[in-house]
């Protein structure tokens with residue numbers, strides 16, 4: 001058969017696909033119908049659905065390819081000109097919870113924020129700058145690596161250097177490994193800060209060995225990773241850490257052009273009464289000034305006010321500078337790239353084009369593969385976990401959604417995000433969740449009293465969190481509850497039947513010798529005669545010399561009372577093979 005390649009950009013209509021396959025529209029609609037999809041000729045199918053359908057049709061000669069039509073500005077990486085100037089490094093501090101990320105940033109910035117943080121976990125991505133040796137370093141405070149993953153998903157690279165904080169008295173932990181993986185996949189340079197060296201249990205060498213087992217070879221041992229022992233709390237060796245950051249920046253020759261239209265990334269956005277949209281940006285190229293027009297995704301605005309990270313007005317922001325601006329017409333998305341344009345008309349036009357591109361890329365598919373999979377397993381409806389996500393700012397909503405999507409259920413539970421939004425939980429959320437076995441999650445938002453009453457009345461679960469990991473744990477737990485339990489059987493022992501005293505329809509009384517293991521009340525038994533399986537029974541009591549005992553062990557003889565569901569004609573020399581059976585809840 002002739003090989004055929006079909007390119008799909010985002011989605012394809014039933015009509016287009018049938019033409020590309022050389023198949024009649026009716027045949028294709030028929031196949032879709034067999035798979036539970038009632039489609040019209042103009043219905044759009046996403047890439048995965050099209051692949052599944054081609055599979056169903058048995059068309060082995062057809063290959064589907066994703067056509068990359070993305071024109072998202074975020075994916076355009078600018079080539080530097082020879083006029084590019086040195087810029088400060090952008091550094092993210094990551095690591096396991098409680099290993100000292102916040103304390104490190106605090107001590108560095110001499111700013112007290114640890115106390116008012118919910119649960120000790122930094123919630124929003126925000127950025128700070130500090131000076132060392134008269135040179136600037138930009139620090140990003142991370143709400144969890146999910147936010148970075150989200151930014152990466154949007155195609156942009158945000159961090160030059162990742163400082164991984166590892167407590168010397170605790171060693172490498174799951175989130176340390178996550179941070180290492182993140183830094184590697186983002187192509188960022190890694191510097192390890194071995195923290196809490198003032199603590200009694202601190203062991204720098206052991207921590208280094210632990211890290212090298214996780215692929216980070218210390219420079220001291222001939223590897224390529226700089227590891228600086230510090231005490232964030234006692235302000236010990238932090239200058240050395242900053243020296244190393246600047247040295248790494250020098251080696252990387254971090255540069256940016258400044259005589260180009262300003263550009264950068266949206267790192268946080270929310271609405272404020274009286275101010276409208278308040279957006280944190282990280283400038284990555286050019287110089288951003290108040291009064292300029294900028295576009296980010298499908299929204300645009302004129303920079304009305306611009307503040308530095310300390311809240312002081314700033315007239316001009318150069319590359320690697322974080323600023324907070326007002327003036328966007330609508331909230332841009334976290335991770336969106338922004339660009340400066342010459343006037344309002346251009347800004348409006350570009351925002352419109354971007355909006356259309358975004359719509360074409362994703363929302364255009366009416367049928368997505370998850371719909372299809374869901375329809376294929378209609379009986380499995382119980383395995384869909386429906387959620388509504390509300391957050392205080394777009395950044396946290398994106399983080400929560402992206403992190404939820406990362407919970408791996410090995411395809412057993414489908415996460416269905418019913419809706420997302422910024423702001424307190426409202427009537428509409430409860431309305432949407434009612435009757436649909438849906439959990440409404442709120443992140444850093446509140447639930448007005450009338451809304452919680454309404455939810456209680458309608459049996460809707462509303463759960464609010466201020467710490468992302470707790471929200472994720474809850475969601476994971478919910479998804480685990482949807483998993484089928486696992487049946488675990490364990491062999492316990494074996495008895496040779498030496499005497500049968502009574503066999504009735506549902507009970508047996510017999511005696512014998514325990515050949516191996518032991519037997520206790522509650523054990524199950526398979527009755528076997530010459531390798532032939534006769535049935536299953538449950539041990540209800542165990543006796544030794546006519547007295548009830550807790551168990552009989554190998555070598556002992558005694559009597560058993562057994563319960564059966566149908567009559568088993570037990571005979572001398574039959575074997576009883578004891579085992580236990582547990583239905584265990586599975587975890588993800």
Ligand code: GDP
Pocket residue numbers: 095096097098099100101102103104114120121122195196197198199230231232233234
């Ligand atoms: P994060 O969750 O990684 O941001 O960790 P925190 O900065 O909130 O620190 C967790 C706990 O460890 C706090 O009680 C800190 O006071 C403590 N801590 C952080 N750094 C050090 C350090 O260098 N030495 C000691 N002894 N305690 C530290």
